[in-house]
Amino acid sequence: MAGYVPHTDEEIDAMLAFVGVASLDELYGAVPGALRLAGGLDLAPGLSEPDVLAAVSGLAGRNRAAELVCFAGAGAYDHEIPAATRALAGRSEFVTAYTPYQPEVSQGVLQALFEYQTLLCRLSGMEISNASLYDGANACVEAANLAVAATGRQQLWVSQGLHPHWRQTLATFAAGTGHEMVEAPLADGTTRWPADGEPAAVIVQSPNFLGCLEDLHGARHAADAAGALMVVARDPVASGLLRTPGELGADVVVGEGQPFGIPLSYGGPYLGLFTTRQSLVRRLPGRLVGETVDTEGRRAYVTTLRAREQDIRREKASSNVCTNQTLMAVAAAIQLSWLGTAGLRELAVRCARGTRYCREALLAIDGVEPAAPAPVLREFAVRTPVPPTALVERLADEGFLAGVAVDEGFEGTDYQGSLLVAVTERRTRAEIDAFAAAFEKAVR
Amino acid sequence: MTTSAERRASALSASGGRASSAPLLGRDEEPTVFDLSRPGRRAHSFRTTALPEWEADELVPSEHLRPEPVELAEVSERDLVAHFTRLSHRQYSVDLGAYPLGSCTMKYNPKVCDDVAALAGLARSHPAAPALLVQGWLELLVGLEDALCRITGMAAATLQPAAGAAGELTGLLLMRAWHEAQGQQRRRVIIPDSAHGTNPASVTLGGFEVATVPSDERGCVDLAALRSTLGPDVAGIMLTNPNTLGLFEEDITEIAAAVHQVGGLLYYDGANLNAILGVTRPGDMGFDIVHMNLHKTFATPHGGGGPGAGPVAVSERLVPYLPGPRPVRRPDGQFDWETPPRSIGRVHGWHGNALVLARAYAFILANGGDGLRRVADCAVLNANWLRRRLSATYDVPFDRPSMHEFVASTTSLRRQHGLRAVDVAKRLLEEGFHAPTVYFPLIVDEALMIEPTETESLQTLEALAEAFERIAGEAATAGGLEAAHAAPRTTPVSRVDEARAARQLIPTWDQRPASE
Ligand SMILES: Cc1ncc(COP(=O)(O)O)c(C=O)c1O
Numbered sequence: 001m002a003g004y005v006p007h008t009d010e011e012i013d014a015m016l017a018f019v020g021v022a023s024l025d026e027l028y029g030a031v032p033g034a035l036r037l038a039g040g041l042d043l044a045p046g047l048s049e050p051d052v053l054a055a056v057s058g059l060a061g062r063n064r065a066a067e068l069v070c071f072a073g074a075g076a077y078d079h080e081i082p083a084a085t086r087a088l089a090g091r092s093e094f095v096t097a098y099t100p101y102q103p104e105v106s107q108g109v110l111q112a113l114f115e116y117q118t119l120l121c122r123l124s125g126m127e128i129s130n131a132s133l134y135d136g137a138n139a140c141v142e143a144a145n146l147a148v149a150a151t152g153r154q155q156l157w158v159s160q161g162l163h164p165h166w167r168q169t170l171a172t173f174a175a176g177t178g179h180e181m182v183e184a185p186l187a188d189g190t191t192r193w194p195a196d197g198e199p200a201a202v203i204v205q206s207p208n209f210l211g212c213l214e215d216l217h218g219a220r221h222a223a224d225a226a227g228a229l230m231v232v233a234r235d236p237v238a239s240g241l242l243r244t245p246g247e248l249g250a251d252v253v254v255g256e257g258q259p260f261g262i263p264l265s266y267g268g269p270y271l272g273l274f275t276t277r278q279s280l281v282r283r284l285p286g287r288l289v290g291e292t293v294d295t296e297g298r299r300a301y302v303t304t305l306r307a308r309e310q311d312i313r314r315e316k317a318s319s320n321v322c323t324n325q326t327l328m329a330v331a332a333a334i335q336l337s338w339l340g341t342a343g344l345r346e347l348a349v350r351c352a353r354g355t356r357y358c359r360e361a362l363l364a365i366d367g368v369e370p371a372a373p374a375p376v377l378r379e380f381a382v383r384t385p386v387p388p389t390a391l392v393e394r395l396a397d398e399g400f401l402a403g404v405a406v407d408e409g410f411e412g413t414d415y416q417g418s419l420l421v422a423v424t425e426r427r428t429r430a431e432i433d434a435f436a437a438a439f440e441k442a443v444r
Numbered sequence: 445m446t447t448s449a450e451r452r453a454s455a456l457s458a459s460g461g462r463a464s465s466a467p468l469l470g471r472d473e474e475p476t477v478f479d480l481s482r483p484g485r486r487a488h489s490f491r492t493t494a495l496p497e498w499e500a501d502e503l504v505p506s507e508h509l510r511p512e513p514v515e516l517a518e519v520s521e522r523d524l525v526a527h528f529t530r531l532s533h534r535q536y537s538v539d540l541g542a543y544p545l546g547s548c549t550m551k552y553n554p555k556v557c558d559d560v561a562a563l564a565g566l567a568r569s570h571p572a573a574p575a576l577l578v579q580g581w582l583e584l585l586v587g588l589e590d591a592l593c594r595i596t597g598m599a600a601a602t603l604q605p606a607a608g609a610a611g612e613l614t615g616l617l618l619m620r621a622w623h624e625a626q627g628q629q630r631r632r633v634i635i636p637d638s639a640h641g642t643n644p645a646s647v648t649l650g651g652f653e654v655a656t657v658p659s660d661e662r663g664c665v666d667l668a669a670l671r672s673t674l675g676p677d678v679a680g681i682m683l684t685n686p687n688t689l690g691l692f693e694e695d696i697t698e699i700a701a702a703v704h705q706v707g708g709l710l711y712y713d714g715a716n717l718n719a720i721l722g723v724t725r726p727g728d729m730g731f732d733i734v735h736m737n738l739h740k741t742f743a744t745p746h747g748g749g750g751p752g753a754g755p756v757a758v759s760e761r762l763v764p765y766l767p768g769p770r771p772v773r774r775p776d777g778q779f780d781w782e783t784p785p786r787s788i789g790r791v792h793g794w795h796g797n798a799l800v801l802a803r804a805y806a807f808i809l810a811n812g813g814d815g816l817r818r819v820a821d822c823a824v825l826n827a828n829w830l831r832r833r834l835s836a837t838y839d840v841p842f843d844r845p846s847m848h849e850f851v852a853s854t855t856s857l858r859r860q861h862g863l864r865a866v867d868v869a870k871r872l873l874e875e876g877f878h879a880p881t882v883y884f885p886l887i888v889d890e891a892l893m894i895e896p897t898e899t900e901s902l903q904t905l906e907a908l909a910e911a912f913e914r915i916a917g918e919a920a921t922a923g924g925l926e927a928a929h930a931a932p933r934t935t936p937v938s939r940v941d942e943a944r945a946a947r948q949l950i951p952t953w954d955q956r957p958a959s960e
Contacts, residue, residue, distance in 0.1 A: 003815070004554055004743070005822045006901040012825065015902060019828045021845070024821045027828060028723050029845055030692035035724045042594050046812030049556045056806055060565025062580030065573035072570045075793065084487065084521050090558070092539040092745075093532035098548050099749035102869065102879050103942075104935040107474075108535025109748035112528070115477050115517075118952035122514050128951050132750070134606035137793030145649075165793045172767070172789030176617055176651040213508050241500055243510045256793065266581050267571030267794025268606065269751030281949070287749065291956065292945035294937040295930075299473050304945040310609070311641035311884070315654040320645035323607035323739065327747030337477050337517045337524055343488030345500075345513040352503040353495045375505050389574065396577055404572040429494040 063266075068401040069431050071358070073379045073422025074209065075136060075163050076267065077237070077259045079347075080426055082338055085261040089331035099287075099323065103302040104294075109326060110301035113289040116333035123239045123336075124253040125246020126275035130286040131303075132329040133272030133321060136256030137169040140203065140233060142274060142285040142319055143252040144170055147201035147229040148179055149283055149318050155180045157199040157222070159191040161208025162233060164409025170203075186415070189372025190214050193222035201251075202226070205233035206242075210372050210406070210415060211355075211379030211422075213242070220249040236260065236273060238377055240348025252276045261335030262328055271328035284308060285319030347425055351378040354423035354432065361436035362421065367443055371406070371418035379422040381406055381415060386443050388419035398438040474530050477517040478953045487521040534936040535748070536878055542900050542908055544830075546849045546881035546893025547640065547688060549718050549740030551823075554810065557744065557803040566802050571794040575780045581798070582779030585771040588805040589755070595808075595816065596714075596734045597727025598757035602767045603801055604792040608715060609642040611735030611754030612682070614767060615711050616650030617788045618733055618758060619680050621765045622709065625786065630679035630708070636665050638688045638885040643713060652679055659887055663689040663842035671702055680709035685729065686716045686847035688885040688893070690827060700730025709733060709762075717741045718897070719824055719848035722817030732759045742804035753800040767791045822898035823848040826905060830896055833909045837916045841888055849895035851888050852880075858890055863919040865890040867928040868912070870939060874932040875911040 007015075012024070021027055028036070047055065060066075070078035088094075093108060100106030113131045120129035133139040144156050156174075158167055158181050167183070174181055182199070184191050189212035191204055202223045206214035216232065223230040231252045232245035237259045245253045257271030258264075276284060282305065290304035310317040339347060359380050362368050371381035384391055388405035395402035403421040410416040423432070500509055519527070536543075543550035561567065569578050589601045605611040616633065623630045633652040635643045637659055644654045655673055660666040664687065681703050685693045693699065703710055712731040718741045726734045738744050739752035746752065758766060767790055768783030811819060824847050831850040835843050838852040857863040869879030869892070881893035896905060918924035932938060950956055 004552055004810075005815075005818055005898050007822050007825070007898075011902045012822075015825050015829045019825070019832050019845075021828075024825065027821070027824045027845065028692075030694050030847075031720070031724050032694065032697060035697070035728050037722060037724055037728070040817055041722045041813035043591060043808070043813035043816070046815040047809050049554075049810065052556055052806050052810045053559060055809055056560045056584070056802065057563060057565070059580035059584045060563040062583070063565045063569045063573075063578045065570055065577035066565045066568035068577070070570055072572050074572050076571050078568075078570070080491065082488075084525055088525060088528040088532075091529070091532045093535040093537045094748055095558075096538040096553055096745045097535055097748040098543065098545055098550055098746045098878075101545070101881075102536070102873060103940040104870070104932050104937055105536035105873050105878065106748075107936045108531040108533070111474060111476065111531055111534070115953070118476075118478065118954060119516060121952050121954065122516065127955070134610060134750075134797075135793045137790070138606065138610070163793070165790055168790040169793065172617065172791055173613070173649070175620060175788065176613065176649050178651060213504070239514060241504055241510065242508050244514075247510075263567040263799075264570050265567055266569040266578065266798040268792065268797035269800055270793070281951070288951060290945040291950035292941045292948075294941065295939050298937055300937040300940045302940045302942050302945045304942065304949065304951075306946075309641070310645035313645070314641050315644035315648045317641070317645040317648070320609040320613060320642050320649055321607075322609045322642050323737075323746070323752040324750040325606070325747070326749030327745075327751060330748065333477075334524070334528055337519055337527075338487045338521070339516065340486050340488060340518045341513050341516045342486060342518075344516055346488070346490065349500055349503065350490060350493070350495075352500070353498050354493065356498060356503055357495050375508070377504060392574055393576065396574075401570055401573060401577070425490055425493070427493065428491065432495075 064396065065401055068396060069399055070401045071421050071423065071435060072401045072404050074404040074420055075256050076264055077422060078264060078424050078426055079259050081261055081263060084338055085331060085335045088334045089261060094327060094330050100303060103300065107301060110289050112330045112333050113326065114291060114301050116329045117289060119333055119336045120273060120275050123236055124275040125244025126253055127278040128281050128284060129275040130284050130288055132325040133274050133286055134325060135268065135270040135272045136254060137166040139254035139272035139274045140166045141170055141173045143231045143254050144179060144201060145177065145318060146252060146280065146283045147231060150229060150280060151200040153198050153200040154178060155182060155197060155199045157182050157184050157194060157202045159184050159204045159208065160186045161191055161210060161214060162203060162205045163209050167409055189374035197226060199226050199228040201229045201231045203231040207235060207238055207377050207379065210381045210420065211376040212372050212374035213377060216245065216248040237348055237351060240344040257328065257332050260332035262331055269325055269328055271325050271332055281305065282308060283318060286321045286324055350425035351423060354427045355380060358421065358423045358432045361432060362439060365440045365443060371415050379420060381418040381420045383418045384443050387417060391419060391442055394442040395438055400435050400438060474534065476953055477519060477527055480519050480523050480527060481517040483518055485518040485520050487519060487524050541876055542904050543878040544880050544894050544896050544908065545878060546895040547715055549895060549897055551743055551897040552899035553743050553745040554807060556810065557806045560806040561799045561803050566799060579779050582771045584802060584805055586773050586779060588801055591808045592736060592755055593757055595721065596757045597725030598734055599760040600763045600766060601755050601757035602770065603755045604767050604796040605754035605756055606792060606797050607750060607752035608735055608737040608754045609646060610791060611756045612642055612646035612713065613649050614756045614791050615733040615735055616646055616652065618762055618765050619709050620650060621786065621788050622762060623679055631677045633679050634673055634681040636683065638887050639682065640688060640715065643682045663691045664693050664695065665699060667695050667698060670699060674702055674706045676706060678706055678708045680711055682711040682713055684713035684716050686719050689842055689851050690846040690849035691842060692847055696729045715740060716848060719820055721820040722813060723820055727759065732762060738800055738804040743807045744800045744803040751797045751800050753797045753804065819898050826896040826898060826900060830894060830905055830909060834912055837913050849893060852892040852894060853888055854890040857916055857919060861919040862925050863928060865892050868892060868915050870931040871915040871928050872911055874934045877908055877911060
């Protein structure tokens, strides 16, 4: 068994004597006898380090998905993670620290978060970024809660183009808060907003789940007409090419930060992005880092406006978040700085080039049709003669993860049963050509 | 010539293995990455793809395009690496030294778990891949769920919640769904006055009202007060056991019976699970819902404030309500996803913080049942050793055997010499230790909440105790209090002006006042 407890038997004896008990068992005098676990935990004995690695490597080796050339997206993308990002984000000073409660010995994490907040505000066109939330879905829940608190209304208009898992997560938490969700359907791939109602927010994702670019001016008009806030969910890579949601009138911008230096990781840990306007800063969920000085006037960073948070406001807090995804935010700050001004734009352009090339190649196949006519950036949905789940299985045998089947959350729509395909900057022409060739065979 | 017994005896008192770190490097300001930026510098490079080099306006309709690229920092890879390496030198961490932050269980994070999390078969799996292609992941998740249920004495668990607070809210929504299925609208959830802030915040978000029950003179839930608060509108109670004072709730069986008597459910905040691994289980105490903080008990590193993982385990009657989809082993031995019949729904965009779950799984494999019991034993032993030792210099308001942590206080030191908990915390930073949790729980004046964890050696505890004693001793000397107020002086920055940060908010580099 691997041992991470340093105590020698002699030390244990000496310490027990000092404490004044005769045995380790006696330390638990306060635990009623009837509650004591007889016979210990029903778990296998501990393993040595090599045995642990062998056991988990065995499981890891049974994940065929990890070896496939990836055309799956749906909010989780196969981007390059450079050596520098891996090395820096893996530094144990960042990895093994707690939340920066003692700013004097936490300037590393605090400054990295300050830089992250700055980068996020520039990406979104907003003024305030928090220091991360659990993931995109949970950031969206927090945005809905903020809008409800800011407007005193209970209704949310949610675009059907919002990631179906995010819509489900919103619905789960609405059971506690009592929010009423009204789903705004898609037509031709973009959202049709209700004509009337009293929503706290319109929530729109652009590019949406099907990859289509939404009309954010239209969403802003719908919000204005209804007196609601506009919440925009935005794939941050898209910000390399698209106008910022801030510029288009968003009140809150949320997103999934995984594309910036975070491996696919079977879905987590990812990074919930949350930015908003200065006027809403006192309703911001989660941690916020601010710049200040120390007693000698040196620049220093500290978590601030703490009175919003659960440890101070307790049952009156509008968010319960404590531990968030700081390390992922640090990784994103590193990755964005590795990309730089030109690199982020080039990343987005490269994704879009691969997407166009791949889309044209697939649409050239007999029986493959676009699922929606609206313009796309880095992801698109196609209807195929073979059900998408069967297609994904067949193409896995050819070495490809072909995409994500559009199903739950789109029941009864034209989009159900289509296949969502994503192309990142990692996909080469040769890979896409081979994919299209295999695709053609698989749909025959 | 020394005998081996003598060598052993002297080793017991030697200073080796004292996990402290003073001073940290880098007492100059570190410029931000934006200060380092120079137009035209770059670190990025991309794969050669041989794709057509369409321009942006051939890819996206022009009305969507931004006119200029987003201005980010422009740095060389060398500058990037130097900058974030220097930042890392301005950061305390468990790998550097002891971190006795109460309620946070800052134990050493085994390195083998880093290797596990880096395994390509885990790290490169797409979360939407069909079950067939991720059988290893599903088996791991099912195995972890099983182990967590054995540890807590529960029937099944969801692995989706991303941290403890997310687990709390998940648990409260389970409570709500359960009562609704019984045709009941219950309004109140009881929490003790010693509870962590996430508990009441989660109660509100779960659509309930907080009812606070006081602690008695032993530091435990006041059973009489609890009984008088209980009624048919009580949905349940949230407790952590041992509680935030590090004390085991000895009346837990009576508490459970009383709450169940009125039809309420018991929620276990697992922040302090480290104390009872293999000793007793929440399920045996009568809890219905249990969250665990894998980033505490199961050694997954805290990342400077996350990621964590907050799985929620439940008793048999609540299994149908668990978030879905859940990983399951089918009768044919294959693994698949399944949504429970009355599921409250998803609480995460995917399957939870999967790589954190994999680390915890590896930690459990490495320790095994015996090893986990040893974790609890040594965590509790360390806390009691330090409590006994410090009770000579500091107040320990509930000075009886504790579990994995204890709460000291500077009430007397403050009265005599003006020394406050915050001063002790800041002086400890100078001594190369992280500070304990201060001013929590709220029911203790000038609280110092101390959790050494099982991975600190006796030598480290001695060094830590000496530092505590030195700080208390100095306060009694001329100029001692001033020195404490000036602390920390050996850290990258001295005390930070928190009031100014809030008053003149500078939340980004772009919002720095022009004069800077
Ligand atoms: C007693 C207690 N409950 C709940 C939490 C919340 O856990 P998390 O930070 O993982 O959300 C904490 C963590 O700080 C805690 O100490």
